[in-house]
Amino acid sequence: MNIIETTGLVKDYPLGKTTVHAVRGIDLAIAKGDILSIIGPSGSGKTTLLNLIGCIDTPTAGRVKIGDTDVTALDDRRVTDLRLHRIGFIFQTFNLIPVLTALENVEFPMLLMKHHSRAEIRRRAQQLLEDVGLAEYVQHRPAELSGGQRQRVAIARALVTDPDIVLADEPTANLDSVTGASILDAMREMNAKQQTTFIFSTHDANVLKYAKNIVKIKDGLIAREA
Amino acid sequence: MRQIFEISLRNLTRQKRRNILLGAAIACGAAALIMANAYAHGISKVLFERIVRYVNGHVAVSYMRNGNMMNQVFPDAERIEHALAQAGPEVVRSEEAVGVFGRAIGKGVADNIIMVGVDADGDLTDQERRELQSNFTMLEGSFLALNDRSMGIPVLLAQQKAKYLNVGVGDQLRVRFYQVTNQASSATLTVVGIFKPANVFMTSPIFLTTADLRLLAGYRSRDIAGIQVTLRDPQRTAQRVADRLHDALAPGLAVLPASLSLRGRQAPATALGFRSDSASLALVRPRLPLAAGDSTALSYRGAVIAGRLAERLRARPGDTVDLTWPAKHDGATGRKRLVVRGIAAPGAPIADDALLLNERDFYDAYYGTFPAPPAPATARQLPDTGNPLWPALAPEYVLMRRAATTDEYTEVTREMTRASYKGIMVSVQSMYETASAIVQLERALNLITLSAVMVLFFIILVGVVNTLRMTIRERTREIGTVRAIGMQQGDVRAMFILETAMLALIASAAGAVAALLAMAGLSAIPIDAGDNPLGMLLVDGHLYFAPTALAIVGYLALIVAISAATAYFPARRAANLTAAAALRHYE
Structure with missing residues (x-):
């Protein structure tokens, strides 16, 4: 069963007087529980494709379906809700909220959901931080954590809402190889346990070892699927 | 909402120097506004409580x-x-x-x-x-x-x-x-x-x-x-x-329960007054037919007496009668000598023992020796509001209508003076009405102050907008992150508005404290105004400030509201950014 389907996906950006054709018609179907790696050179359209799949950007043409929902037909409020409830994000630069502690950063998406008790939220956030090996750092702010620790917090934050899909844009790009590997192990474990679909964009050949499927992008088009 | 509030509050501490400077500007504006208002209110209070009150009472x-x-x-x-x-x-x-x-x-x-x-x-x-x-x-x-x-x-x-x-x-x-x-x-x-x-x-x-x-x-x-x-x-x-x-103090009918005597004959009588202005006379003349005397009888000083009373005394127009009545106080007796100007015809709407006096004669007698109240039997026969002569009959006194402002009070007084009542005019006014000009003065001072301080605030608010724009620019990627995670546009907007509102609230509260301290300091300095009339605005040789909790809270609320309103547009721009565009942003 496909959790994500894209049909004729196109994304153009105006850049000064020219237009950048970042994605030029991508049809893609991703099965639930997959670990898909999107690879390709810089400027090939990986991040743009990830943004479109993650519903944080709107396509110039084409459709994105998450489960049975055609995302391109939804208004901003519903798309935001869909992101909150079904998609988790892990950013290359971690993107934690600097004024919140590690624990609060993880709690944050669940608080936005507004249908869990504070105790439940705290319990789940603490559990996830324990799972990623940060039980002792819950009260630390991002500035007080290393890069690897920050990325673990970001993973915990991405998983706290129990999403169907986790999108990770170059998740190991800012990490050393050992830390990167441990992060990827953690993700694979989550995938095995909860059937969470992981989609990475990466340059890193080590990351590919963890992928069940790989899509290569070149010049905004799928060059090869494996 | 609690989470948004906490994030906003913590964000305030991120750019300490910038926020402290902006907060200090807001605090200065708030302090100026509160002090100016307290001084204007102080002037008003001094004028009311120390001057008008002693002249007028509350x-x-x-x-x-x-x-x-x-x-x-x-x-x-x-x-x-x-x-x-x-x-x-x-x-x-x-x-x-x-x-x-x-x-x-x-x-x-x-x-x-x-x-x-x-x-x-x-x-x-x-x-x-x-x-x-x-x-x-x-x-x-x-x-x-x-x-x-x-x-x-x-x-x-x-x-x-x-x-x-x-x-x-x-x-x-x-x-x-x-x-x-x-x-x-x-x-x-x-x-x-x-x-x-x-x-x-x-x-x-x-x-x-x-x-x-x-x-x-x-x-x-x-x-x-x-x-x-x-x-x-x-x-x-x-x-x-x-x-x-x-x-x-609503007045009743003025009644002089008396005894009327003529050439050794005496009869009980009830003297009433009638108003002598032309409108009242025009009302009385056709309704009070005379058996003797002529139509000018009412215009002159003297009395028109009831037909039965004239019969008992055998009185005719031109006779001089003596009116005597017991005073309400001191056991004294009032006396008045009157010329009979007319005798009412049978059927006239007055009691058998009534005599009507032109108000000039009547009030001289009535106020000269204030009469005892009428006996119950007499009181029952007195004309009431249904009597056709009622509108022209003299009341105990004229109660002036209440006036809401100094100008209206002056106008009422002028009207009453023009109406040339012969009775006493009684007025009841509070000092806030009689001296409403002082309230207006306070309002005008407050308006001038508010206008001046608003100019200052406009400048401060330009600072608020700039600071917020800078803040939003610095945090664009953060906005992208929270939007991507699932924060709604409205919550992003609320986060920035709350941040500004909290800064304004903390700063203006600090301004209020500073204003209170400054006022305490300034009012401790002795000032010798000499003969300068402005010295009346001093209390015991010191400046007088009268801050009120309501005004302080009001101004704080105003400052917070203006700051929040100013923050709305930059905050809306931030909220309207798409997550992807915000995440792509680089300084």
């Missing part, structure tokens, strides 16, 4: 007769006291306000004065005693010497007045004045004290005890002067009490 009952506002006398104290008893529990005390204009002759110098009565030995509360003493800072002699009858008629003078009249303590002062009966009179007063006036309005009057001044001014024992009512929480209660007092 609520005043005053009288006017024949257009003379100095004729502050009402012949039946009981009537006024009865109304005061119904004025309500807010009344702390009520006292007579006796003031008489005159001319004082000192040592070789004369000057115009107003003699004012004070209750030197009255039943005062501690606060009233303190206030009284703060108005009479004695330089020589003693305030309480006013009660010393061994010194003749004691008087207190302001130092300026004493200097001008060239008198000191122990010296005598000759005064000439008119009594309330318009009788010229004079008296010798003994200066027992010289005080430093608390304000410019205290320099002209000379102060005697109210009891002494009543005697000098010719008040009889049951006469009562204008009344000043002191209230608890006057700002809230004054108009309500004035309304209640006004209702309690």
Whole structure:
């Protein structure tokens, strides 16, 4: 069963007087529980494709379906809700909220959901931080954590809402190889346990070892699927 | 919402220097606004509580007769006291306000004065005693010497007045004045004290005890002067009490239960007055047919008597009759000699024992010796509102309608003077109405201040907008992150607005504290205003600020609201960014 389907996906950006054709018609179907790696050179359209799949950007043409929902037909409020409830994000630069502690950063998406008790939220956030090996750092702010620790917090934050899909844009790009590997192990474990679909964009050949499927992008088009 | 609030609050600490500088600017604006408002309110309070209140009381009952506002006398104290008893529990005390204009002759110098009565030995509360003493800072002699009858008629003078009249303590002062009966009179007063006036309005009057001044001014024992009512929480209660007092003073029909005699014959009679203005006469003439006398009978001083009463006395037009009546007080008897001008025809709408007097004659008699109330049997026969003559019949007195503002009060007084009533006109006004010009002055000062400070705030708010734009620019990727995670546009907007509102609230609260400290400091500095009239705005030689919690909270709310409104547009721009565009942003 496909959790994500894209049909004729196109994304153009105006850049000064020219237009950048970042994605030029991508049809893609991703099965639930997959670990898909999107690879390709810089400027090939990986991040743009990830943004479109993650519903944080709107396509110039084409459709994105998450489960049975055609995302391109939804208004901003519903798309935001869909992101909150079904998609988790892990950013290359971690993107934690600097004024919140590690624990609060993880709690944050669940608080936005507004249908869990504070105790439940705290319990789940603490559990996830324990799972990623940060039980002792819950009260630390991002500035007080290393890069690897920050990325673990970001993973915990991405998983706290129990999403169907986790999108990770170059998740190991800012990490050393050992830390990167441990992060990827953690993700694979989550995938095995909860059937969470992981989609990475990466340059890193080590990351590919963890992928069940790989899509290569070149010049905004799928060059090869494996 | 709690999470958004916490994030906003913590974000405030991120750019400390920038936020402290902006907060300091807002605090300065808030402090300026609060201080200016407190000063304007202080001026108003000084004028009301220290000047208007002593001239007018919180609520005043005053009288006017024949257009003379100095004729502050009402012949039946009981009537006024009865109304005061119904004025309500807010009344702390009520006292007579006796003031008489005159001319004082000192040592070789004369000057115009107003003699004012004070209750030197009255039943005062501690606060009233303190206030009284703060108005009479004695330089020589003693305030309480006013009660010393061994010194003749004691008087207190302001130092300026004493200097001008060239008198000191122990010296005598000759005064000439008119009594309330318009009788010229004079008296010798003994200066027992010289005080430093608390304000410019205290320099002209000379102060005697109210009891002494009543005697000098010719008040009889049951006469009562204008009344000043002191209230608890006057700002809230004054108009309500004035309304209640006004209702309690609604006048009834003026009745003189009397006996009429002619050539040894005597008959009981009930004298009523009728108004002599042309509209009233036009109403009375066709409704009061005369069996004898002519149509001009009503226009002249004299009486029109009922047919039965004329029969019993065998009276004819042109006869002189004697009207006598028992006074309400002192067992005295009132007397009035009248010429019969007309005899009412049978069927006239008046009782068999009635005589109607032109209001000029009637009020002279009525107020001259205030009559005992009519016996119940007589009272039952009195005309009521259904009587065709009712609109023209003379009331006990004319109650002036209440006026909401200084201008309206002046207009009402002018109207009443134009109407040339011959009866006493009674007015009930609170000081906030009589002196509403002061309230307007305070409002105008506040408006000017607000306008000036708003210019300052406009500049500050440009700073708020710029700071917020800078903040949003710096946090664009963060906005992208929270939007990607699932924060709604409205929550992003709320986060930035809350951040600005909290900065404004904290800063303006700090400004309020600074303003309170500055006001305490400024009002501790002694200022010698000398003879400058602006000295009246000082209290005991110090600036007077009157901050109110309501005004402070109001201004704080205004500042927060303006800041939040200013933050709205940049915050909306931030919220409208798509997550992807915000995440792509680089400084």
